[in-house]
Amino acid sequence: SGTIGVVSINKIAVYGNYAYLAINHNSTGNCTAATTGANNYSQCALQVWNISDKTAPTIVAGMSGTGALTPGAVSDEGVDVELSLDGKWVYLVTPASGGIGQECDSLVSAGTAEDCELKVFRSMEQGGLVYFVGYDFNGNLYRSDNGGGTGNVNIYKIKRSANGSLLYAGSSGGNEFVVFSSIDPYNMSVVGSYNLNSGLVVDEIEVEPSGTYVFVSNTSGNATTCATTLGGAQGCEISMLNVSNINAITNVA
Numbered sequence: 001s002g003t004i005g006v007v008s009i010n011k012i013a014v015y016g017n018y019a020y021l022a023i024n025h026n027s028t029g030n031c032t033a034a035t036t037g038a039n040n041y042s043q044c045a046l047q048v049w050n051i052s053d054k055t056a057p058t059i060v061a062g063m064s065g066t067g068a069l070t071p072g073a074v075s076d077e078g079v080d081v082e083l084s085l086d087g088k089w090v091y092l093v094t095p096a097s098g099g100i101g102q103e104c105d106s107l108v109s110a111g112t113a114e115d116c117e118l119k120v121f122r123s124m125e126q127g128g129l130v131y132f133v134g135y136d137f138n139g140n141l142y143r144s145d146n147g148g149g150t151g152n153v154n155i156y157k158i159k160r161s162a163n164g165s166l167l168y169a170g171s172s173g174g175n176e177f178v179v180f181s182s183i184d185p186y187n188m189s190v191v192g193s194y195n196l197n198s199g200l201v202v203d204e205i206e207v208e209p210s211g212t213y214v215f216v217s218n219t220s221g222n223a224t225t226c227a228t229t230l231g232g233a234q235g236c237e238i239s240m241l242n243v244s245n246i247n248a249i250t251n252v253a
Contacts, residue, residue, distance in 0.1 A: 006042050011080045015087035017052040018060075018127045022078030022092065031064035044069075045078035046092050048127040060127035065094040067113035067121075067131035076114060080157050083123075085164030089185050090121040090129065096137070096154045096172075117155050120185045133186050139173045140190050141180065156202050162211030166191070166246070170202020170216065177202065177216055179246050192246030197234035213252070214241045228252060 011022040023045055029037075031044035041047055044062030051057045063069060065076025076094040083090055096117050113119055116134025118141065124130060135141040137153050157170040160182075167180040167188075179192035196202075196216065204217045216239045226236035228251040233239045240253040 010078060011082075013081050013083045013090075014051070015083050015123075017050055018087075018123075019049045019051050019057070020081050020083065020090055021047040021049065022081040023047055024077045027077075031062055031069060033062065033069060035059065045076055045094055046081060046090070046121075046129070048129060050127055061129050063092070063121060063129050063131065065092075065114055065119075067116070067119055067134060079155070082158045082160050082167065084182065084185075085160065088123055089132075089182075090123050091158055091167065091182070092119045092121065093117060093155045093158055094119065117153070118158075118180075118188075120188075135188060137171065137173075139171075139175070139178075139193075141188050143186075157205050159205040159207060159214075161243075162207050162209065168205050168207070168214055168243070170205060172201070176200050177214075177241060177249070179243070179249075192243070192249055194241060194249040194251070195231045196236075196239060196251070197231050200234065212242060212244045214243050215239070216241060 006023045006025050008024045009021050010024050013020045025043050029039040029043045032039040034040040041059050041062040045065040046063040047059055048061035049057045050060050079093040079095060081092050094117060113134040115136060117137040118135040120132045122130045122132045135143055137155055139153060154172040155169050159168045165183050167182045169178045169180060170176060171178050175193035176196040177194040178190055181189050181191045200218045202216055203219055206215045217237060224235040233251060239251055242250045242252050
């Protein structure tokens with residue numbers, strides 16, 4: 001096993017010989033390319049490990065929540081991470097912080113993406129990462145160089161669709177289940193959503209192999225009736241959504 005001390009690992013995504021880790025760190029230093037000292041990989045929101053040797057994995061890359069390796073400031077934590085079907089793109093979720101347009105820069109300024117709830121990195125050879133684009137989220141996705149928006153909303157979970165063209169997300173917005181188009185990483189958009197119940201926090205999202213159904217779990221602990229009606233899932237720890245038509249998502253169980 002390998003270790004770069006962190007508070008916890010929030011998610012692991014694997015493609016080939018590399019594992020991508022969304023990290024909850026202790027916020028005591030900066031994300032830098034080091035394995036010791038106050039400023040090191042343990043302070044990165046995203047870590048990349050070479051796992052080709054299962055007995056001796058090694059860390060090969062890291063990125064802070066600002067989209068850079070050496071931001072000069074404490075990084076946001078990595079809430080969740082997902083990969084494109086071909087492993088070329090890495091999607092990192094970080095907490096909502098600040099308003100739209102405040103340091104959510106696209107393409108040109110790695111290190112100034114701290115206000116982007118969703119960050120997209122290009123996966124390079126040998127596990128390298130390059131910051132590509134960032135999005136603010138407020139029920140819709142806003143690229144800061146394309147008009148921006150208002151407010152900020154948390155994304156709790158993301159999960160790739162069966163065919164790789166979509167990302168399913170759990171959010172703190174008015175609709176707790178949201179669908180992003182991810183065919184073009186530079187022009188992502190919201191293409192569907194469903195209201196489970198206001199205030200539910202989505203803990204996990206899983207896609208069944210055919211891609212027709214998505215299972216969404218939460219730990220609300222609400223003792224009310226579990227219903228499949230729109231907005232009626234406050235008493236459901238697990239909901240089964242039919243996503244065959246993302247313009248008309250239904251809760252079937």
